[in-house]
């Protein structure tokens with residue numbers, strides 16, 4: 762189990778542009794909550810991961826979304842990830858149900874297997890692609906609006922260049 766917060770760097774390349782992602786893996790356990798909450802504010806993106814073989818982990822998502830709403834930046838990009846697809850025979854949460862939930866909360870959705878590295882690269886590519894697009898859009902918007910701060914009050918849209926599924 763993660764103790765507090767773990768850090769790692771991953772670099773991906775999108776259309777010739779290198780994107781360096783600094784990934785903060787925050788502990789899920791309640792006893793670390795006061796530490797992990799302080800990391801939300803400066804995050805550009807959040808990967809919210811549940812276990813497709815565990816209904817309880819899916820039911821906890823609204824609680825995590827409340828945390829995000831309370832502590833994260835309003836412009837944060839959020840991806841919901843259903844992990845452990847290598848254990849398909851033990852699946853408890855149907856993909857469609859998770860997709861509908863993600864959609865209702867304006868989150869991207871992806872299913873992965875960390876064990877078999879299935880869709881993990883795609884997850885980081887989709888995320889980087891989305892972040893580049895948001896950053897470019899904010900730059901353009903800010904050129905138009907002299908007094909706005911970078912990233913301030915910008916709605917997140919999931920339509921556009923990145924095919925996420």
Ligand SMILES: Nc1nc2c(ncn2[C@@H]2O[C@H](COP(=O)(O)OP(=O)(O)OP(=O)(O)O)[C@@H](O)[C@H]2O)c(=O)[nH]1
Nearest residue numbers: 762763787788789790844845846847848874875876
């Ligand atoms: N079969 C399978 N097991 C996995 C997969 N990903 C993680 N696990 C296992 O699930 C368990 C929990 O994984 P963790 O990475 O510790 O989960 P976590 O939610 O990050 O836990 P915290 O760090 O405490 O927040 C471990 O036994 C992992 O080996 C996966 O894709 N497939």
